[in-house]
Amino acid sequence: MTTYNFSAGPAVMPQPVIQQIQAELPSFQGSGMSIMELSHRSALFDQVINDAEADLRDLMQIPDNYRVLFFQGGGTLQFTAAPLNLATNHHHIGLLDSGHWASRAAEEAQRVHTQVDILGTGATNQFTALPYPDQPVNQALDYVHLTTNNTIEGTTYTKLPDTGNVPLVADMSSNFLGQPYNVQDFGMIFAGAQKNLGPAGLTIVIVRDDLIGHAKDLPSMLDYQLFADKRSMFNTPPVFAIYAAGLVLKWLKAQGGLTVMAKRNHDKAALLYDFLDQSTLFNNPVKPADRSLMNVPFVTGNPAIDARVIAGATDHNLLNLKGHRLVGGMRASLYNAMPKAGVQALVDYLADFEAIYK
Ligand code: PMP
Numbered sequence: 001m002t003t004y005n006f007s008a009g010p011a012v013m014p015q016p017v018i019q020q021i022q023a024e025l026p027s028f029q030g031s032g033m034s035i036m037e038l039s040h041r042s043a044l045f046d047q048v049i050n051d052a053e054a055d056l057r058d059l060m061q062i063p064d065n066y067r068v069l070f071f072q073g074g075g076t077l078q079f080t081a082a083p084l085n086l087a088t089n090h091h092h093i094g095l096l097d098s099g100h101w102a103s104r105a106a107e108e109a110q111r112v113h114t115q116v117d118i119l120g121t122g123a124t125n126q127f128t129a130l131p132y133p134d135q136p137v138n139q140a141l142d143y144v145h146l147t148t149n150n151t152i153e154g155t156t157y158t159k160l161p162d163t164g165n166v167p168l169v170a171d172m173s174s175n176f177l178g179q180p181y182n183v184q185d186f187g188m189i190f191a192g193a194q195k196n197l198g199p200a201g202l203t204i205v206i207v208r209d210d211l212i213g214h215a216k217d218l219p220s221m222l223d224y225q226l227f228a229d230k231r232s233m234f235n236t237p238p239v240f241a242i243y244a245a246g247l248v249l250k251w252l253k254a255q256g257g258l259t260v261m262a263k264r265n266h267d268k269a270a271l272l273y274d275f276l277d278q279s280t281l282f283n284n285p286v287k288p289a290d291r292s293l294m295n296v297p298f299v300t301g302n303p304a305i306d307a308r309v310i311a312g313a314t315d316h317n318l319l320n321l322k323g324h325r326l327v328g329g330m331r332a333s334l335y336n337a338m339p340k341a342g343v344q345a346l347v348d349y350l351a352d353f354e355a356i357y358k
Contacts, residue, residue: 082188133162139164146171169189294334296331
C-alpha cells in the first residue's frame, strides 16, 4: 500500500527529488564528496545557490528590484526580522488577525518594540472566514502583515486587502509556490521551506530593495541588507536544505510551473472539499471563498470518533492526519508534492469509514 503523508510540515516532498538526493548523496556531481560535506565557499555550491535563486526568480517572476535571501531560523525568526528591518520609520505596523500564526507574528513584533494595530480579526467567527481591514488603512504604518495561508485554520486570501501605499509583508510559509502571486503586490514575502519547498532549516525572504538598509545596528544575523550584500553567505548557510530546495524548484519547473501547480492544487482540494460538503459525518467549517488549497481541517464534532478516524487512516498508510492541537479534529495538508491519488485514497477511506459508521 502506498504511503501518503498529510503532515502540515515538515511535509511530503516530490518522490523524484528524494530519489535524486539518494542517488547523488555519496558523491555530488562526481566530486567524491557529499553535498553535506561541501564548503559553502566552493564553486560547486556556488552553482547550487545561484541555480536555486535563478529558478525561484523564474518560477515566481521576481522583478530585479527584489532581493532573494536565504535565512535560517524558520518563519518565526522573520516575525522578529521583518519589524526590525522594515518598521524603521514609524515603528508601527498593521496586522490582519487571521489566526494563530498571525497572532504569533504580532507578539514577536511587540517584543522588539513595534506597535501593532489589529486592522481586522477573524476571532469573532472562530477564524472560519478571513478578516479584512475594518476601515481605510492608516497610511502612517511601516507595513501590514498578512498571513496568506493560515495553516491551522485552513484559510487562504484569494483577494488581497487594500492597504493603499503601505507595503504588504506576507507570511507565505504554507502556500509558497502553491499558486502564482504577483510579487509586486508585496513589499516582502517570506516562507519557511518545510511545507511546500523542501527540508526544514531554510527560510526564503523576498524583499523590495528600497525597503531595506534603513535599520541601524541590527544583529548581523537579522540584517537583510547584510544578507543581500553577502548573497546570503555572511555565515554558513544551510547547504543541504538549499540544495534540496533547489531540486524541488527544478521539479516545479519541469511540471510546468506555478500555474500548472495551482490547477492541480485546485483539483485536489476540490476532491476533498466536495466529499466533505456532501458528508453527513465530516464537516469543514470554513467559508467556501476563504478555503485553503493547502491545509484542509475537518471534524466529526466528536473527539472520540476523530481519534478512530485518525487511527484507521494510519492503518491505511494515510499518515499525519491529526489536526493541530489548538483546533483538534483532522487536517489534511495537500502541498504540491501530494499526488491526486493520495487525496483520492483519503476520500475513499473517509467514505468507507462513514458508510460503516452509519
Ligand atoms: N507561519 C506559518 C503560516 C506557519 O504555518 C508556520 C509553521 N507551521 C510558521 C509561520 C512558523 O514556522 P517555523 O516553524 O518555520 O518557524
